Amino acid sequence: xxxVSRSGTMSRPRRAxxxxxxxxxxxxxxxxxPASVDELADAVRQAAExxxxxxxxxxxxxxxxxxxxxxxxxxPELLTGIRAIDRAAGTVTVLAGTPLKRLNRxxxxxxxxxxxxxxxxxxxxxxxxxxxxxxxxxxxGSLSAQIVGLELVTADGSVLRCSAKGTAEERAxxxxxxxGIGALGVVTALTFAVEPIFLLTAREAPMSFDQVxxxxxxxxxxxxxxxxxxxxxxxxxxxKRNNRSAGPEDPVGRLSGWFxxxxxxxxxxxxxxxxxxxxxxxIPSIAKISSRALSARTYTDIPYKVFTSPRRVRFMEMEYAxxxxxxxxxxxxxxxxxxxxxxxxxxxxxxxxxxxxxITLSTASGRETAxxxxxxxxxxxxxxxxxxxxxxxxxxxxxxxWGKVHTRDAEYLASVYPRFGEFTALRDRxxxxxxxxxxxxxxxxxx
Ligand SMILES: Cc1cc2nc3c(=O)[nH]c(=O)nc-3n(C[C@H](O)[C@H](O)[C@H](O)COP(=O)(O)OP(=O)(O)OC[C@H]3O[C@@H](n4cnc5c(N)ncnc54)[C@H](O)[C@@H]3O)c2cc1C
Numbered sequence: 001x002x003x004v005s006r007s008g009t010m011s012r013p014r015r016a017x018x019x020x021x022x023x024x025x026x027x028x029x030x031x032x033x034p035a036s037v038d039e040l041a042d043a044v045r046q047a048a049e050x051x052x053x054x055x056x057x058x059x060x061x062x063x064x065x066x067x068x069x070x071x072x073x074x075x076p077e078l079l080t081g082i083r084a085i086d087r088a089a090g091t092v093t094v095l096a097g098t099p100l101k102r103l104n105r106x107x108x109x110x111x112x113x114x115x116x117x118x119x120x121x122x123x124x125x126x127x128x129x130x131x132x133x134x135x136x137x138x139x140x141g142s143l144s145a146q147i148v149g150l151e152l153v154t155a156d157g158s159v160l161r162c163s164a165k166g167t168a169e170e171r172a173x174x175x176x177x178x179x180g181i182g183a184l185g186v187v188t189a190l191t192f193a194v195e196p197i198f199l200l201t202a203r204e205a206p207m208s209f210d211q212v213x214x215x216x217x218x219x220x221x222x223x224x225x226x227x228x229x230x231x232x233x234x235x236x237x238x239x240k241r242n243n244r245s246a247g248p249e250d251p252v253g254r255l256s257g258w259f260x261x262x263x264x265x266x267x268x269x270x271x272x273x274x275x276x277x278x279x280x281x282x283i284p285s286i287a288k289i290s291s292r293a294l295s296a297r298t299y300t301d302i303p304y305k306v307f308t309s310p311r312r313v314r315f316m317e318m319e320y321a322x323x324x325x326x327x328x329x330x331x332x333x334x335x336x337x338x339x340x341x342x343x344x345x346x347x348x349x350x351x352x353x354x355x356x357x358x359i360t361l362s363t364a365s366g367r368e369t370a371x372x373x374x375x376x377x378x379x380x381x382x383x384x385x386x387x388x389x390x391x392x393x394x395x396x397x398x399x400x401x402w403g404k405v406h407t408r409d410a411e412y413l414a415s416v417y418p419r420f421g422e423f424t425a426l427r428d429r430x431x432x433x434x435x436x437x438x439x440x441x442x443x444x445x446x447x
Contacts, residue, residue: 015027015031017031017057017060017067017068017073018060019060019061019062019063019067020059020060020061020314021063021314021315021316021317021378022314022378023063023316024060024062024063024064024065024067024068025068026065026067026068026069026070026073027070028055028069028070028071028072028073029052029070029071029072030072030073031072031073031074031075032072032073032074032075033074033075033076033077033078033079034074034078034079035078035079036079037079037151037153037159037188037189040074040079040153040186040188041153041157041158041159042157043072043074044153044155044157044186044435045156045157047071047072047435048155048156048157048433048435052071052072053069053070053071053072053434053435053436053437053438054069054071054072054074054186054435054436055067055068055069055071055072055073055074055182055436055438056073056074056076056096056126056182056186056187057073057074057075057076057127058076058097058123058124058126058127058128058130059076059099059122059123059124059127061120061122061123061127061128061403062127062131062402062403062404063316063317063318063403063404063405064402064403064404064405064406064440065438065439065440066130066131066181066182066402066403066438066440066441067127067182068438068439068440069438074186075097076096076097076124076126076127077097078097079095079096079097079188080095080097080098080099080102081094081095081098082094082095082098082103082106083095083189085110085112085194090193090194090195091148091149091191091192091193091194092107092112092191092192092194093149093189093190093191094125094189094190094191094192095188095189096124096125096126096186096187096188096189096190097124097125097126098124098125099121099122099123099124099125100117100120100121100122100123100124100125100128100143101121101122101304103125104117104121104304104308105304107194107197108197108302108304111196111197112194112195112196112197113194113195113196113197113198113302113303113304114143114146114192114194114303114304115137115140115146115193115194115195115303116134116135116136116137116140116141116142116143116146116225116303116307117135117143117303117304117307117308118133118134118135118143118307118308119135119307119308119309119311120308120309120310120311121304121308125143125190125192126187126190128143129142129143129144129147129178129179129187129190130179130180130181130182130187130402131179131181131401131402131403132144132179132359132361132362132363132364132401132402132403133403134352134354134363134364134371135225135227135307135352136225136226136227136352136353136354136371137224137225137353137354137355138220138221138223138224138225138226138353138355139224139355140224140225140355141354141355141357141362141364142179142354142357142362142364143192144178144179144357144359144362145178145354145357145359145362145364146192146193147178147190147191147192147193148163148164148191148192148193149161149162149163149174149190149191150162150163150173150174150177150178150187150189150190150191151187151188151189151190152173152177152180152184152185152186152187152188153185153186153188154184154185154430154431155185155430155431155432155433155435155436159188160173160185162174162177163191172422172426173426173430175358175359175360175422176359176360176361176422176423176426178359178362179359179360179361179362179402181361181402181440181441181444181445182436182438182441183423183427183431183436183437183441183445184426184427184430184431184436185430185431185436186436197302197303198244198302198303199244199245199246199247199249199300199301199302200225200242200243200244200245200300200301200302200303200306200307201242201243201244201245201250201298201299201300202240202241202242202298202299202300202301202306203240203241203242203296203298204238204239204240204294204296204297204298205238205239205241205296206236206237206238206239206291206292206294206295206296207228207237207238207239208235208236208237209230209234209235209236209237209335210235212228212230212237212239213328213331213332216327216328219239219241220324220353223241223242223243224242224243224244225240225241225242225243225307226239226240226241226242226353227239227240227350227351227352227353228240228350228351229348229349229350229351230331230335230348230349230351231287231288231290231291231348232287232335232338232343232345232347232348232349233283233284233287233288233338233339233344233345234284234287234288234291236287236288236291236292237291238291238294238348242306242307245300247300248300249300249301249302250298250299250300250301251299251300251301251305252297252299252301261309261310265294265309266310266311266312266313268290268293269290269313270312270313272286272289272290272346273313273346273347273377274377276344276346276377276380277346277377277379277380280344280380281344283344283345283346284344286346287345287346291348313377314377314378315347315375315376315377315378316375316376316378316382316386316405317373317374317375317376317404317405318373318374318386318389318390318400318401318404318405318406319350319371319372319373319374319400319401319404320371320372320389320390320393320394320398320399320400320401320406321354321363321364321369321370321371321398321399321400321401322369322370322371322372322393322396322397322398322399323367323368323369323370323396323397324353324367324368324369324370325368326370326396326397327351327370327372329396330372330392330393330396330398331349331351331372333392334349334372334374334389334392337388337389337392341384341388343384343385343388345374345376345385346377346380347374347375347376347377348375349372349373349374349375350371350372350373350375351370351371351372351373352370352371352373353368353369353370353371354368354369354371355368355369356368356369360417360419360420360422360423360426361402361417361419361420361423363399363400363401363402365417365418365419366418366419371401372389372393373401373404374386374389382405386405387407390406390407394408394412397416398416399413399416399417402444408444409443409444410443410444410445410446413444413445423445424445424446427445
């Protein structure tokens with residue numbers, strides 16, 4: 001049964017929480033849905049008094065246990081909406097629980113857009129940025145790299161606002177909290193840089209693995225957003241190049257959009273994966289057929305319609321960020337490993353890029369980055385594949401996505417993040433009692 005406190009905060013007793021992929025469950029002591037920053041701050045103070053830990057959650061799209069807690073779970077549903085749009089400054093301030101799809105649509109109605117985004121827009125703004133959610137870009141970085149101001153409730157219940165300006169401590173918080181993994185406080189609002197809405201032309205085309213790896217640097221240099229998928233057990237890749245366009249708008253036709261996105265990419269893909277799960281030896285043949293089924297197409301639309309698409313096929317995912325100069329060698333090692341092994345992989349491997357950024361624990365912190373993501377269809381054993389892939393990624397100094405499957409601990413992470421100690425020192429100052437701690441943070445940040 002739900003209860004409503006005097007301030008109006010919804011509070012519910014213990015019930016199980018489960019993430020999108022279904023691999024993580026947690027049993028919070030209680031969960032609350034604050035409707036204002038004041039209510040949230042009260043809840044944090046109350047939890048501290050009760051000796052309970054606190055964890056805010058988004059939409060549970062992380063594959064790691066980053067959002068689990070045995071204490072008070074703060075749900076995002078009532079802390080949503082746009083707080084302010086400043087056209088002169090080119091910014092939007094949005095409450096932490098706002099789903100990215102709501103933000104994107106609201107911005108489009110105002111003639112505005114984010115510069116870059118990831119593959120989907122189901123996540124909340126705070127959840128997505130807390131783990132460093134990114135798309136692909138030559139000049140533009142992750143969602144977190146587009147944050148210009150941030151507000152969070154810290155362990156003593158006070159509200160801290162920070163940006164690249166301000167006191168040294170506020171600047172230190174800004175450097176770290178844009179990708180805070182929930183460790184520094186509960187984010188209540190984010191200010192993003194936005195720009196007048198623009199058009200992007202997407203060119204999707206099949207290409208061989210040999211060609212795409214030989215020309216990788218050239219494709220990255222020549223396109224604002226380049227990414228590709230490689231289909232294991234084949235020499236086939238599907239490439240996507242997105243660049244700004246003067247128009248005219250030429251969206252994916254309703255029928256071909258339905259055919260390519262819903263039927264081929266989701267419907268047929270679901271059927272192919274189910275067949276592969278039932279008959280793993282058939283996977284290489286299925287991969288050859290399905291990787292050829294995606295044909296070339298070009299379309300022009302507003303950014304979020306080009307960057308994102310629905311993902312209905314459930315999967316498990318690991319993603320590592322490596323120095324961009326090591327991409328081709330690392331990917332060739334991954335391919336050789338798959339070819340040598342008895343593994344049968346029905347899901348394509350995704351490759352994206354990001355420019356270096358200045359966020360303390362960003363996977364792109366201080367270096368030009370390429371991402372390699374490996375996936376496994378839900379219900380198929382993924383451990384052997386991910387373990388073998390992770391061995392290759394870590395040999396190249398890879399940094400795991402904070403929200404995707406990995407086995408790294410604080411000792412390893414300190415060796416690949418030059419500013420790791422800066423983050424943990426800030427955490428010691430802001431949350432000495434580990435009010436926002438959980439098992440995941442103990443593993444990746446240390447006690
Ligand atoms: C289908 C699918 C597609 C994806 N595509 C991409 C992609 O293209 N690029 C990419 O980089 N990642 C991608 N991801 C990963 C996903 O974007 C991240 O895991 C993201 O963190 C999920 O956001 P969420 O709102 O579900 O947050 P959750 O998973 O619920 O939480 C993530 C973290 O944020 C913390 N958190 C949430 N709210 C707050 C708050 N208010 N204050 C402080 N901490 C908070 C939680 O405690 C937790 O540590 C994808 C995942 C899925 C399942």
